[in-house]
Amino acid sequence: MSFGTMASGSRKVTFVAIQTPSPSLDPARLDDLSATLRGPLFRPGDHPYDDARKVFNAMIDRRPAAIVRAAGAEDVQRTVTFARANNLPVSIKGGGHNVAGSAVSDGGLMLDCSSMSRVQVDAKRRVAVAGAGALLADLDYATQQFGLATPLGVVSVTGIAGLTLGGGIGWLNGKHGLACDNVISAKIVTADGNLVTASPEGDTDLYWAIRGGGGNFGAVTSFTYRLHPVGPVLAGGFSFPAERTREVLQFYPGFAAGCPDGLSMSASLGRDESGRPVFGVGVCWSGEHHEADMALRPLRDLGPTVDSIASTAYSALQCAHDAGFPSGRYHYWKSRFVTDLTDGAIDTLLQFATEMPSPDSAIGMQQIHGMAARVDPSATAFPHRRSQSELLILAQWADPAETERNVGWARAFFEAMRPFAAGGVYVNDLGEEGEGRVRDAYGANYDRLAAVKAAYDPTNLFRSNQNIRPSV
Ligand SMILES: Cc1cc2nc3c(=O)[nH]c(=O)nc-3n(C[C@H](O)[C@H](O)[C@H](O)COP(=O)(O)OP(=O)(O)OC[C@H]3O[C@@H](n4cnc5c(N)ncnc54)[C@H](O)[C@@H]3O)c2cc1C
Structure with a gap:
């Protein structure tokens, strides 16, 4: 890992970037690989190459040596075997939504799983098998045909693979856990090119590691998820008047800590038309509808100006936030966990909400x-x-000309919140922030993860991620 610079419009922003030596690769070898694949292989200069190397975050502009758009598990095996033999690091793209852009690396082999998006539902057994290139929308659509769902995230164009491997926090987490908690098994191509099934019955250490340890251990080709009955939910949001923002911020953490499992919330701090900070709480009630009134009463007693809670198809809720994240925009995200909000924390939140440079930015909880x-x-x-x-x-x-201002705001805000944060960081929202933060993301599980990494990927072939070094 070394410090690098990424072009972002007219300005340059310095990141800790995963950079790999770009070994000179005989083009004939890529021809040989391509001939064995069902899916296409793109090289620099090929017409689809520039599109295929794009990810969600427009800040990321990296050039892999080649891109394989795998058509199935055999393509993944051949690609991994080729990469190992040719000493090329592999980056893996599921939905391409990781803001750190780890799906693509300079000079590496990019394994694009986006064509592997098939979802099969066994409604009787309440199980779904989803290809690693599926988006949340693909899985939700298939499972909701049967009134079922598995917990995922809150923006439907996110990839299931990266989201699940890092954890997966969404509207059903209070009732049914994280996405990774609902993985029954996964098929994975490990660094030796073998396709294994990680489950409670086999490759159990790998099964443990892929539920939160990210893409460190191999290329997942499919996940099998446990499903739950999920009918229409009560969902929507509350907005509170600007003059009560501080009071609602004081109230919210205690309410969130004690609320029933059926209520999951995502709060946000923004600004009204006159620039004053305003607080809103998005909710999903997945319990019995007749019990919702009691659960939501404390929020209603605060006198919201907007109360849009209504019975909503779960799949509609899953797309409700998509418009806020169109593709092609520049992103710089920072994240911390918080358990309570002291007066100092609230002062800081209010200050940085007031100073937020871009109307498209958000402060979420x-x-x-x-x-x-x-x-x-x-x-x-x-x-x-x-x-x-x-x-x-x-x-x-x-606008790329706004990069420095926005990055500066996010960094200063993040630093100012340091004294008020709980420990740790969610690996899926971690930028390129150095090894200390990566360790914070895996916490007390780091050493066991490093041992699993040593067993399955001793040469660190899969290192374009929030990387766990194989233990020696
Ligand atoms: C708009 C937006 C909304 C989000 N909302 C949520 C949310 O509600 N809840 C939440 O928990 N997170 C959320 N996230 C974060 C999200 O979980 C991560 O960005 C995640 O990495 C996205 O997965 P992906 O497959 O799209 O990523 P990609 O960029 O494709 O991949 C990211 C990394 O995942 C690993 N990976 C991907 N595919 C595979 C595979 N097949 N095998 C092995 N490793 C693989 C690789 O290490 C890869 O570098 C959101 C992100 C965005 C941009």
Whole structure:
């Protein structure tokens, strides 16, 4: 890992970037690989190459040596075997939404799983098998045909693979846990090119590691998820008047900590037309509808100006936030966990909400609680098991000339919140922030993860991720 510079419009921003030596690769070898694949292989200069190397975050502009758009598990095996033999690091793209851009690396071999998006549902057994290139929308659409769902995230164009491997926090976490908690098994191509099934019955250490340890251990080709009956939910948002923002911020953490499992919330701090900070709480009630009134009463008693809670198809809720994240924008995200908000924390939040440079940016608080918080921190690789919110500083802007201002705001805000944060960071929202933060993301599970990494990927072939070094 070394310090690098990424072009972002007219300015340059310095990141800690995963950079790999770009070994000279005989083009004939790529021809040989291409001839064995069902899916296409793109090289620099090929017409689809520039499109295929793009990811969600427009800040990321990296040039892999080649891109394989795998058509199935055999393509993945051949690609991994080729990369190992030719000493090329592999980066893996599921939905391409990781803001750090780890799906693509300079000079590496990019394994694009986006064509592997088939979802099969066994409604009787309440199980779905999803290809690693599926988006949340693909899985939700298929499972909702049967009134079922598995917990995922809150923006439907996110990839299931990266989201699940890092944890997966969404509207059902209070009732049914994280996405990774609902993985029954996964098929994975490991660094030796073998296709294995990680489950409670086989490759159990790998099964433990891929539920929170990210893409460190191999290329997943499919996940098998446990499904739950999920009918229409009560969902929508409350907005509170600007003059009560401080009071609602004081109230919210205690309410979130004690709310029933059926209620999951995602709060946000923005600004009204006159520039004053305003607080809103997005909710999903997935319990019995007749019990919702009691659960939501404390929020209603605060006198919201907007109360849009209504019965909503779960799949409609899953797309409700998509418009806020169009593709092609520049993103710089920072995140911390918070459990309570002291007066100092609230002062800081209000200050930075007022100073937010871009109207497209957001300050979010995504709740983890209930079932997701009760799992033993060592039961899966995801260690952050307590009732808390992820404070998300989501800088988003459209004009590259605005990069420095937005990055500066996010960094200063993140630093100012340091004294008020709980420990740890969610691996899926981690930027390129150095090894200390990567260790914080895996917490007390790091050493066991490093041992699993040594067993399955001793040469660190899969290192374009929040990297776990193989233990020696
Ligand atoms: C708009 C937006 C909304 C989001 N909302 C949520 C949310 O509600 N809840 C939440 O928990 N997170 C959320 N996230 C964060 C999200 O979980 C991560 O960005 C995640 O990495 C996205 O997965 P992906 O497959 O799209 O990523 P990609 O960029 O494709 O991949 C990211 C990394 O995942 C690994 N990976 C991907 N595919 C595979 C594979 N097949 N095998 C092995 N490793 C693989 C690799 O290490 C890769 O570098 C959101 C992100 C965005 C941009």
